[in-house]
Amino acid sequence: MVCTSLYIPRLLLAVVTLLLLHYIYKHKHFRECTKQDNSKLTPPTELYVFPLLGSLPLTYIWNPRGFVLNSHNFFQRSHPVRVKILNYEFYVVQGAENIKVIFKNSWACTSVPFVKFALGYAFGLPPKALSLYDKDNSGSGRVPHPDSTVEARNRVDYRVYQTLVKLLEGKGLLPFWSRFADDITTRMCTLQSRFEGSDWEHCTDLMRLVGDEATISFVNALCGPHLLRLNPTFLQDFWDFDHGSMHPNELTSVSGMPWILAPRAYAVRKRVLNAVRIWQKHARENYTDSARGADGDDPFWGATFFRDRQNMFLEMDGFDHDAIASEDFGAIWAARNSIATTSWTVFELYRDVELLEKVRGEVDACRIPGPDGRIRFNIDALLRQPVLQAVYAETLRLRMHFYMIRMPDKVDMDIRDWVIPRRKVIVTSTTCAHMDTKAWNTGVNNDYPIDQFWVGRFLKEPTHPTSTPAFSTKDLEGSWMPYGGGPRQCPGRHFAKRQILLTSALIVTLFDCEILGDGRGVKEDVSLQGFGVGISRPASKIPVRLRRRC
Known part of the structure; x- marks a missing residue:
């Protein structure tokens, strides 16, 4: 019993220490990435403590508006940032100048995965019809992509x-x-x-x-x-x-x-x-x-x-x-x-x-x-x-x-x-x-x-x-x-x-x-x-x- 009672807090201390060291390393890497200005880089990953959870925003559940407007979270970064939550990742981009670039380059983007998500979950589009969205790689322009085989x-x-x-x-x-x-x-x-x-x-x-x-x-x-x-x-x-x-x-x-x-x-x-x-x-x-x-x-x-x-x-x-x-x-x-x-x-x-x-x-x-x-x-x-x-x-x-x-x-x-x-x-x-x-x-x-x-x-x-x-x-x-x-x-x-x-x-x-x-x-x-x-x-x-x- 004595050994067990000493082992558990030591283990917890070791875990906390490792998580803290991981966070410090990531924080240093994050700051170094944001200081680079000589070449274009992939945006740094938003800091998180727990590797499996990533930047899971628990406070979002009860106050989503407060979360996105909180100056300490990833929606308030002045530069693009990669966010990892569980098995998902996405890039958050804010700031008028950055957003204008997105609008300018939207011609090269696809909305198919998100349209499919809304149609399937919100509007109940049957699976056979939904599968057509998966196959559609022809792009959003009048002329389809050259490598597309979609009729x-x-x-x-x-x-x-x-x-x-x-x-x-x-x-x-x-x-x-x-x-x-x-x-x-x-x-x-x-x-x-x-x-x-x-x-x-x-x-x-x-x-x-x-x-x-x-x-x-x-x-x-x-x-x-x-x-x-x-x-x-x-x-x-x-x-x-x-x-x-x-x-x-x-x-x-x-x-x-x-x-x-x-x-x-x-x-x-x-x-x-x-x-x-x-x-x-x-x-x-x-x-x-x-x-x-x-x-x-x-x-x-x-x-x-x-x-x-x-x-x-x-x-x-x-x-x-x-x-x-x-x-x-x-x-x-x-x-x-x-x-x-x-x-x-x-x-x-x-x-x-x-x-x-x-x-x-x-x-x-x-x-x-x-x-x-x-x-x-x-x-x-x-x-x-x-x-x-x-x-x-x-x-x-x-x-x-x-x-x-x-x-x-x-x-x-x-x-x-x-x-x-x-x-x-x-x-x-x-x-x-x-x-x-x-x-x-x-x-x-x-x-x-x-x-x-x-x-x-x-x-x-x-x-x-x-x-x-x-x-x-x-x-x-x-x-x-x-x-x-x-x-x-x-x-x-x-x-x-x-x-x-x-x-x-x-x-x-x-x-x-x-x-x-x-x-x-x-x-x-x-x-x-x-x-x-x-x-x-x-x-x-x-x-x-x-x-x-x-």
Whole structure:
């Protein structure tokens, strides 16, 4: 017993000593690597104590936002750094100048592994269809890589992306946008007509009210009327899916957990995918060429986007109607970021009376007569209003929490003084970029800390006393990046900005709103479940009272 009692603490002391010596050696090597400036080097490995665990971020579990913003961790390095966690490794790159290089070189990167991860875990794409992504080594360009043997019909990554570009940046945008603008205007005016005189009415959650109205208009504009008509619970299921599950503490299907550990999340996914299948089956059975409008869209499929994708996917190996439903629901769900941003924008306007009056002045100047007597806006004029744009941009800066992931495909990537080997994962956090105090204006005496909402970050003061401030994102590349950057910057950014500004303009014009309780005390959900997938959600409901304004 005596020998054993002496042996154990000595063994523990020896282990601790070895770990300490290992850490000191790594620390010295890390510092020496960062001092080199004569030649390009592979980024040094982030320091860790336990060899098997690596830089496992245990504190991330209960405070992910706090972790990535902690000045002592790998997301805050001024140079690229290799991070090892268990059997995984990736390279973290932050800093505006480094990020701009990534954007510039994104043409040489592939997104296939990450698209496959999202489609498989989040949207339930069946294995046969997923395997096509594994085989697709043709690259993201119009011309496939010379060494690729993938048939043109099976270039799944390139072809899927081109359907999005055609809808959101090409000839599909205008009819899609026109339907949305008409639908959201009608919905907002109809909602206003339900209010009696100047009486206030209570609303349990401003964010859900705005989100539901915008989502219905988006789905109607993109998919036509039959998806919601045939599936009355789709709206609720959409938001339950977005929240991960109906139970706030349950592990989500997105994380790759098996069904037994996340039954509610899997049940919600099953319902939304089934809704898409029902709608698309109805479209296949009822669509005729005579149903097409002048722009090619029709009431059964909605935008030609879905009709074209049916034909495209069925040409590919491994795809059937179930697989198409997974792909298409992913395209529908992607609107959640712009819709959530709209809700936050409306919230920020209503909780600041002075800002609200400025925006209302800008919005009123963009009103035009409508043929039906309803409110209408000149959208091009709305998109030029400086304060309204600044509210939009600052909302995205403050609320967007996303990890941009790149992988150099065929060649190594040079990032200033460093080289990231090909086929290695590069991770960049929008949260770190958007909260970098060195990159952002915080006022003369730091009157507007980086974690507070302030539109002045995007407004340039006028040079002439009679001029007005100008909206600008100039010199913010690599610091403001809610839509990513490079050749595959989010193609939905044009529609998103229009949707956010028009919906916000309609609401602040048609309604007065008082936020009940401590409006400034509203916090984001930056828990493990709510952080890192895009625009954040509020941690709680935002009760308000509303009344008609005009």
